[in-house]
Amino acid sequence: MPPASSARASYSLKYTMELNDLYRDVILDHNRRPRNFGGLDPADASVEGFNPMCGDRLTVRLKLDDGKISDIRFEGQGCAISTASASLMTEAVKGCTRDEALRLFERVHQLLTDDAAPPGEELGKLAALSGVKEYPARVKCASLCWHTLASALRSTGPQTLPAVSTE
Amino acid sequence: MTNIALADRPLNFDVHALRRQFPVLARMVRGKPLAFLDNGASAQRPNAVIDAVDDYERHHHANIHRGVHTLSQEATALYETARDRLVEFINARSRHEIIFVRGTTEAINLVAQSYARPLLKPGDEILITHLEHHANIVPWQMVCEQTGANLVVAPIDSHGEVHEEAVVAGMSPRTRLFACAHVSNALGTVLPIRRLIAAAKARGITTLIDGAQAVPHMPVDMRELDCDFYAFSGHKMFGPTGVGVLYGREQLLERMPPWQGGGEMILAVTFAKTTYNSLPNKFEAGTPNISGGVGFGAAVDFLSRMDRDAAQRHEAALLEHATAALSRIPELRIVGTAGEKASLVSFTVAGVHPHDLGTILDEDGIAIRTGHHCAMPVMDFFKLPATARASFAFYNTFEEIDRLAAGVERARKLFA
Numbered sequence: 213m214p215p216a217s218s219a220r221a222s223y224s225l226k227y228t229m230e231l232n233d234l235y236r237d238v239i240l241d242h243n244r245r246p247r248n249f250g251g252l253d254p255a256d257a258s259v260e261g262f263n264p265m266c267g268d269r270l271t272v273r274l275k276l277d278d279g280k281i282s283d284i285r286f287e288g289q290g291c292a293i294s295t296a297s298a299s300l301m302t303e304a305v306k307g308c309t310r311d312e313a314l315r316l317f318e319r320v321h322q323l324l325t326d327d328a329a330p331p332g333e334e335l336g337k338l339a340a341l342s343g344v345k346e347y348p349a350r351v352k353c354a355s356l357c358w359h360t361l362a363s364a365l366r367s368t369g370p371q372t373l374p375a376v377s378t379e
Numbered sequence: 380m381t382n383i384a385l386a387d388r389p390l391n392f393d394v395h396a397l398r399r400q401f402p403v404l405a406r407m408v409r410g411k412p413l414a415f416l417d418n419g420a421s422a423q424r425p426n427a428v429i430d431a432v433d434d435y436e437r438h439h440h441a442n443i444h445r446g447v448h449t450l451s452q453e454a455t456a457l458y459e460t461a462r463d464r465l466v467e468f469i470n471a472r473s474r475h476e477i478i479f480v481r482g483t484t485e486a487i488n489l490v491a492q493s494y495a496r497p498l499l500k501p502g503d504e505i506l507i508t509h510l511e512h513h514a515n516i517v518p519w520q521m522v523c524e525q526t527g528a529n530l531v532v533a534p535i536d537s538h539g540e541v542h543e544e545a546v547v548a549g550m551s552p553r554t555r556l557f558a559c560a561h562v563s564n565a566l567g568t569v570l571p572i573r574r575l576i577a578a579a580k581a582r583g584i585t586t587l588i589d590g591a592q593a594v595p596h597m598p599v600d601m602r603e604l605d606c607d608f609y610a611f612s613g614h615k616m617f618g619p620t621g622v623g624v625l626y627g628r629e630q631l632l633e634r635m636p637p638w639q640g641g642g643e644m645i646l647a648v649t650f651a652k653t654t655y656n657s658l659p660n661k662f663e664a665g666t667p668n669i670s671g672g673v674g675f676g677a678a679v680d681f682l683s684r685m686d687r688d689a690a691q692r693h694e695a696a697l698l699e700h701a702t703a704a705l706s707r708i709p710e711l712r713i714v715g716t717a718g719e720k721a722s723l724v725s726f727t728v729a730g731v732h733p734h735d736l737g738t739i740l741d742e743d744g745i746a747i748r749t750g751h752h753c754a755m756p757v758m759d760f761f762k763l764p765a766t767a768r769a770s771f772a773f774y775n776t777f778e779e780i781d782r783l784a785a786g787v788e789r790a791r792k793l794f795a
Contacts, residue, residue: 235739266751
């Protein structure tokens with residue numbers, strides 16, 4: 213066993229890197245200035261997502277034209293991971309078809325939970341979320357908006373569906 | 380408890396010697412020494428508790444109250460000795476008044492279902508306060524639904540204080556029971572329970588006190604408080620999880636029907652009729668958490684042996700130090716500023732969500748609680764989704780609080 217002091221130093225280095233990996237500049241930026249934040253009226257789908265564990269709450273609203281997401285906005289309150297994830301998501305799925313967006317959801321879900329899933333090029337800026345998987349308690353923060361989007365896409369009408377919960 | 384001058388800090392209180400009795404406090408978390416500031420959620424165990432449980436598991440385990448063999452008698456003696464220690468610890472009148480339960484939550488549910496439910500008529504009222512933990516809200520909502528009774532909530536003020544007048548204003552001729560926390564888990568407020576209990580008693584209202592956050596910090600005396608029920612948990616007072624106490628006034632417990640049926644709670648069973656066992660066994664159906672009870676007894680022993688006055692002064696000094704250190708941080712708001720507080724600080728930092736703060740502090744080896752603290756109505760009152768909460772025990776140090784303040788400042792800068 214190495215002496216305690218050197219073990220301590222290497223752990224410290226490792227975890228500092230992980231924290232920087234979690235709160236990357238892209239995440240901090242999208243938390244400070246969330247894109248596509250606010251209401252959308254009229255919307256073709258509007259779903260509220262709620263994480264009862266931490267109280268995060270957000271609403272995703274979107275418009276569909278010719279089967280494509282022509283506009284998408286979100287609002288609500290949450291931690292930096294939750295806000296940045298929603299902001300990045302709205303940028304990523306605008307212009308996508310429903311199936312493309314749902315496939316991206318699967319891909320992001322993999323990124324958040326599967327150690328063996330390196331971020332691929334198709335993820336673009338969403339790859340910034342890859343640090344979250346080192347923090348299992350925070351995965352739901354990042355996935356809440358995606359579950360909410362999936363629910364919104366699976367509905368088609370303009371009605372507001374029952375809220376989605378991470379529990 | 381709060382206004383302790385620095386000069387009054389106990390010089391004879393050797394926190395480092397005390398810490399050595401809690402093995403987990405020596406561990407590293409993420410490469411840093413652990414600073415465990417989440418004692419309000421669950422406190423750590425001293426060697427005395429760990430060893431008592433270990434000794435029980437290795438040498439004495441058998442089912443209790445059932446066997447004539449040696450191990451069963453030893454296990455019974457150990458478990459029942461824990462009950463005796465609790466009688467002394469809270470100055471109850473007899474062992475009939477100490478019901479072992481899983482924890483505070485089960486204790487309150489027991490009173491709701493066994494005491495309140497048979498008594499309540501439609502239109503009757505149960506009075507609680509706005510700062511209760513969900514465990515002291517939901518059981519009453521359930522029994523109100525079952526009986527047609529109404530739940531009445533006494534307000535708090537912007538400091539998170541409960542005023543006697545506000546509680547009295549909530550009492551009516553239909554109030555059957557008043558239930559409140561001794562200490563608020565989300566805010567740290569110490570409630571004026573002596574006066575509240577006296578006010579309820581003067582109106583013939585039964586009282587239940589949720590003491591989960593009080594018993595670890597201050598001596599409680601059932602004969603002095605004169606409440607009807609008092610509930611607390613072993614794991615918040617340095618004992619194991621899964622065991623707690625419902626204290627009940629014997630005359631009330633005698634009249635209450637059993638809550639759960641099964642073994643242990645009976646004297647005789649035929650298919651025509653069952654004769655219930657006497658107190659406290661009437662409320663203890665089934666094989667209990669024996670090792671938990673043994674560890675609970677050891678925790679009570681540990682607390683009884685220490686200088687609790689000195690521990691309390693140390694905790695008050697920690698609170699004063701934390702309040703001052705955190706108040707110096709720009710954009711930080713302390714939530715819960717009652718005149719009398721237990722050693723706990725709930726706070727928010729503008730621009731930093733409590734969950735991000737919790738993750739960043741964990742990186743520094745600092746454990747705090749973040750979220751709604753199972754007190755959503757308190758969060759709604761302050762219009763907050765969540766807070767960060769640092770809750771101290773007598774084994775915490777000023778240095779740990781300085782690390783907390785530095786970590787909070789670091790997080791604030793990261794998100795600025």
